[in-house]
Amino acid sequence: MAEGVETKLKVGLIMPAAQVVTEPLFYEVAGSQFEFFTTRLYLRGSDVESLLEMEKLLPRAVEVLASAKVDIIVYCCTASGAILGNEEEIHKCDHFSRETNIPMATTMIGVVDALPDEKTRNQVLAENPQKLFGF
Numbered sequence: 001m002a003e004g005v006e007t008k009l010k011v012g013l014i015m016p017a018a019q020v021v022t023e024p025l026f027y028e029v030a031g032s033q034f035e036f037f038t039t040r041l042y043l044r045g046s047d048v049e050s051l052l053e054m055e056k057l058l059p060r061a062v063e064v065l066a067s068a069k070v071d072i073i074v075y076c077c078t079a080s081g082a083i084l085g086n087e088e089e090i091h092k093c094d095h096f097s098r099e100t101n102i103p104m105a106t107t108m109i110g111v112v113d114a115l116p117d118e119k120t121r122n123q124v125l126a127e128n129p130q131k132l133f134g135f
Helices: 022-030 048-055 058-067 078-084 086-100 107-114 118-126 129-133
Strands: 009-016 034-041 072-075 104-106
Touching: 009 022, 009 058, 022 034, 034 058, 048 078, 058 072, 058 086, 072 086, 078 086, 078 107, 086 104, 086 107, 104 107
Parallel strands: 009 034, 009 072, 072 104
Antiparallel strands: none
């Protein structure tokens, strides 16, 4: 690497196509040491069936970002994570991380990890996703 050239962490983001709020926030809060590469998944509606259909597009999105040689992949759909559950989210990340040799995380895992204690985590995870997200 050339002297004086800053190395940036390449973050691959996967987002529902209609989700336009979060991506600009990454740029705003992350700082100059990060570069973001985003791919989007088609989402027909906001109901459970549509979210589960969108999940089927995830392997291709992971493959696209892996081909861009990102350093980490973040799937940014907390609603689908709530439907599938935290255990499935962890399994999904482990699977794609092994498949691509790139660490993967989801926003749902981040939300659960940020909860202050196990009692609160269990309470949130026990909630019905329809009640949590209004669909």
